[in-house]
Amino acid sequence: MEEEKVSPMAAMFRSVPQIFRGRQCAPGPLSARMLSKIADEKRPLADKVAVITGSTKGIGFAIAQRLAQNGAHVVISSRKQQNVDRAVAMLKEEGLSVTGTVCHVGKAKDRQHLVATALEHSGGVDFLVCVAGVNPLVGSTLGASEQIWDKILDVNVKSPALLLSQLLPHMEKRGGSSVVLVSSVVAYLPVPKLGVYNTSKAALLGLCKSLAIELAPKGIRVNCLVPGIIKTDFGLGEKAVPNLLPDLNKIYGLQRLGEPEDCAGIVSFLCSPDAKYITGENIVVAGFSPKL
Ligand SMILES: NC(=O)C1=CN([C@@H]2O[C@H](COP(=O)(O)OP(=O)(O)OC[C@H]3O[C@@H](n4cnc5c(N)ncnc54)[C@H](OP(=O)(O)O)[C@@H]3O)[C@@H](O)[C@H]2O)C=CC1
Ligand SMILES: O=C1Nc2ccccc2C1=O
Secondary structure, eight states: OOOOOOOHHHHHHHHSOHHHHTTOSSSSOOOHHHHHHHHHHHSTTTTOEEEEESOSSHHHHHHHHHHHHTTOEEEEEESOHHHHHHHHHHHHHTTOOEEEEEOOTTOHHHHHHHHHHHHHHHSOOOEEEEOOOOOOOOBOSTTOOHHHHHHHHIIIIIHHHHHHHHHHHHHHHHSSOEEEEEOOGGGTSOOTTBHHHHHHHHHHHHHHHHHHHHHGGGTOEEEEEEEOSBSSTTTTSTTSGGGTSOOHHHHHSSSSOBOGGGGHHHHHHHHSGGGTTOOSOEEEESSSOOOO
């Protein structure tokens, strides 16, 4: 039998999955422009750069992984070099584009270093996702020392604003920039003995709204992820809410705890062009709704 002769363009067309072929108006090979449009749709964050704090494990790592899978170059960070090295290696093993650096978000020098690293390696920044958060106290709100108040508010509330103020001139230049803060359902349903943490997470809802109106004229969107109980070291740790609360998800919700990956898609969406008319929103990912 004679061997079928196939032009390079036809071969390329055959390699495009059926689902995409249906998009053509008329039969025939896909143009290079159409192929690149399809690639863009599959990788909506292509050519973008994302800086993500607290991203070497848990929710932050899942977000970094998803943003990178969707085409972004990600700059991951956390306090410990060994955690940064491990997370960078895991993402590189997947063939993803990643840089890592140490950044304790409560330290001004570390924040400066994170900004410098991102600019040096990536030439600019499009997205900032502020995941790092701490809760060093289970106990009375009014019994909390000033040191505890300072630590929780510094890391959870002040650091996203201070980091963003340093990145702002660079994000402004890019167009289509997006910021995502990370609060908690405890902002809506305060948990006993976590008063200072509850307060810090409620403050983030307000920070999101204030930054959204301040930055809207510059074309920068600001939204906030509000997770429920997510299976991470922090979420299931001894200072976590499941130990302190009846399981709200069992009573009201989808009958399971969340996985870090449950938080990733919404952040990728909020950074993507599909969300270009969404700003100032606090979006709950909890398997139930804590709001009226
Ligand atoms: N898990 C849950 O159920 C919920 C979590 N949240 C919020 O989600 C966020 C992430 O939590 P989760 O993924 O569960 O936590 P994990 O403990 O799984 O991960 C925390 C990450 O943050 C880093 N980190 C901790 N402190 C700092 C800091 N000061 N500066 C920079 N990086 C830091 C850690 O690395 P390293 O140790 O190297 O610094 C690690 O990479 C927090 O803001 C938390 O409040 C909100 C609601 C529910
Ligand atoms: O750290 C947290 N652990 C949690 C568990 C359940 C709901 C919220 C949270 C937190 O914010």
